[in-house]
Amino acid sequence: MGGRLTAILDLPARIDALAAEARERVDRLLDVRGIEGWTDPPQPLHGWLETNFGSVEAVRHQSLVRVTNLATLDATIFAPLRARRPIDGPTPVADLATEIAATQGDPFCDPLSGTPADPFGRIRGRRMVTGANAALADAHHAVIVFDEHDPLAFDAALVADLLSTGRSWAERAKATDPGATRYLLIWNCLWRAGGSIVHGHAQALLGTGGHHAAVERFRRDMASHRQRHGAGLVEDLVAVHDALGLAEWRDGVATVASLTPLKDREVLIVAPPGTDEREPSVAAAVARALLSYRDRLRVRSFNLALWRAPLIPDPAGWEEFPTIVRMVDRGDPSIRPSDIGAMELYGTPIVGSDPYDVIDAVRAT
Secondary structure, rough: OOOOOOOOHHHHHHHHHOOHHHHHHHHEEEEEEEEEEEOOOOHHHHHHHHHHHOOHHHHHHEEEEEEEEEEOOOOOEEEEOOOOOOOOOOOOOHHHHHHOOOOOHHHHHHHHOOOOOOEOOOOOOOOEEEEEEEOOOOOOEEEEEEEOOOOOOOOHHHHHHHHHHHHHHHHHHHHHHOOOEEEEEEEOOHHOOOOOOOEEEEEEEEEOOOOOHHEEEEHHHHHHHHHHOOOOOOHHHHHHHHHHEEEEEEEOOOEEEEOOEEEEEEEEEOOOOOOOOOHHHHHHHHHHHHHHHHHHOOOOOOEEEEEEEOOOOOOOOOOOOOEEEEEEOOOOOOOOOOOOHHHHHOOOOOOOOOHHHHHHHHHOO
């Protein structure tokens, strides 16, 4: 491929250089394949290719890497050249800050009159307040509305407040409905991430029955991995990323730049089983990742989700389940076309970003 190789393209060589124990762990968890592809650009196209991709040779010979998690079957194709694709579409947003400011006065700017209340009332955090979502997606479904309108005006204190307020809401809802134990906290920042209202807000859901499908599927994958290999899936996952230079540890909490991201720059915050998400170490790790997103990687729109065991003491079958926060970049809000297509829905996600750039940003924050 023309130009400098990105770090992710060196992944097969990094794996080959590992010591035996680390290599064994990688081999039982990941299938990593280098892919070489060629095209034959016609002469009239050369100028356009040089303008958009840097050189004709960069398009003529391309290197990719496909990574598959053998336990979960999550997979990603890393195709660095795709980050430079020209994108047609409607006129982009000229100034994001101006567009955000123009939405002042939306219903969340006065949440006490702009959102319904839950039957048990509202939970007030230090810098946010809950309301009931007008369009429920579960028996209990809250919007957690930030005092600050700008959804990107967050700091470490707001992140800690969000984890605390969301959990307080869940505990209050559970007190009125003891069978509701599966708790999910999500944050869709801006329209690229599915946020229908610009004003800063997150959501919390609580319901009965089995956990949300993605969480339950991961729990089953953990059990299957333990049965097949006698090893913990999460321990292997974190250790493999650590061995390959893609994990950062602080106060017992790991931050991982995923080798099988759903989309660009996916990060996982992983704390030991039974860890309360309100613990300062977890809140600090989540805040560092979000601040590195905003301030170093220039991410403006993202999805975030908290995965945790059901809200009951010592739930059977969940003994090994960690506290995990997942977040992913959803692309430039100034670009209107979607970042998800048929490959993401029905094939294998394709990303143009490099997880080594992501972990470098986290380490520097």
